[in-house]
Amino acid sequence: MKNKKLFKLIKDTGRFKIILGILLTILNSALSYIPYFAVYKVIVQLMNKTLTYQQLMMWASITLITVVFRTLSITMASFLTHTVAFNAMHRLRLQVIEHMSKLNLGFFNNKNKGSLKTTLFDDIGRLENFIAHNIIQLTQALVVPIGLIIVLFVMQPILTICVLIPGILGVVLPMRKMKKYPQLTNQFTKSIEELNASSNEMVNCIKTLKMFNITATKFKRYTSAVKTYVNTLITMAKMSCKPIAITVVVLDSSLLFTIPIGGLLYLNGQIEAATLLLFGLLSMCLYSNLQSLMTIRMGMMELNSGLANIDEILALKPIVSGNKTVSKNEVEVLEFKKLCFKYDEDEVLNNINLICKPNTVTAFVGASGAGKTTAAQLIGKYWVATKGAIKINGININELKEESLMDLTSFVFQEQFMLQASIYENITMGCSYSKQLVIKAAKEAQIHDFIVSLPDGYQTKVTGIKLSGGQMQRISIARAILKDSAIVVLDEATSFSDIENERKIQLALQNLLKNKIVIMIAHRLNTIQNADNIVVFDKGKIVEHGKHSELLSKNAVYHSMWQIFISSYREGVE
Structure with missing residues (x-):
């Protein structure tokens, strides 16, 4: 996201609030001079022995009123910028999520969850921090020094130049030390992404890790991510400490310039002692604001790193969709025509030709990496075909509306995802269905009896119960039955179920697959013996297809796979 886009986002979410916030900050900055001026006037009157009680109370009252108005102005400015910041953060998160929903599903296979979490929360959070806090700080850091320099220059040009020398050095010198900081910020962001991803992986695999006595310190990916994160933090600290130290030392040593020159001017009668004192006071105010510029600068570098990650996602092209529709009750044929697909430069599928019709089960089999899963996923536009269609x-799926394609297809995966919600909501997935239809789907999925046995029935929260793999599988099948799509893709739906659940799942699948075009990605060959067409993939190509008995009689690839399966099965039984 370029700065222009950032400014446009701010403009669209609250331009006038930001402008008003900046004006209030400028007012606050202008009022900050008054207490110093009041102290100056009191000291002058003390030195001249003309200070009265009334004058002292007047300057005290002015200072008090100034403090009140400064508090009110900065509070209002902070409220306005925070309002814009929260709206901008909300809007940008929705924009990113909306854009991600339009990307091909393969994007989510390739992108780790830690990276997406970092972008959605940490990177966008930096934007909120910049708008809510840094805009006010930046305004103060610019307005106060500029105003003070003008005032000081009017009072005494020569002494003002002396004041500016450490100010300029304190800002310019650290910048040279910060050239590599943006690169480090990017590394830091990547280290957070990897740490989040490895943490998620460790939590998800905690049962397996405990079985093998693998603690957090022995889990190499996690420990490596932690070390990288810590080392990056240390490197950033080392790099930022030097410029910050330079800024602090140079600015704090400003009196080495001001006092000798100011003293000389005083001895020559060119300035009064009170004026020299005022210069000393105002220069400290000037330098404190210049010091904050360094912190703001570092924050802006981190913001730019986060915006680059956001822009990387927003720059991805969404799925190509057309404007045609097909009713799911009118689907007559699913055809793979000269289909080719490359992932980066690797050829995954080559010249796939296949026809699937309703009331048929087509099984995709093949070794790992043969292309069977990719071929099935292309039906749902996980990726876009390189060639063919x-x-x-007869309508290219790229010419269909996305909503129409999603309505036509259902996927039942091996690994099931459950919302942290009720079982009813997990079946409907946010869509509007009558309760009768939901119950009917649950009965056909062989899960209704289990659901009604729970204390709260369909309203039972998934977080409050322990669901087996088979039960989650049947809830997933109930979703697909309720959706009633014309094309169903199954990724070995019974592969992780136990014997007790497998029979129920098979019954559920019979209800799901009625009058459907069924594509089954098979890992266990015994589950697809009755398939109407078994398609054998090898190195991205269809090498043979037919019924189980036909393929065995050919004594080719499928026959070899079957022999290996039977041999493994017998060994497992023995």
């Missing part, structure tokens, strides 16, 4: 009723 997948057609429904």
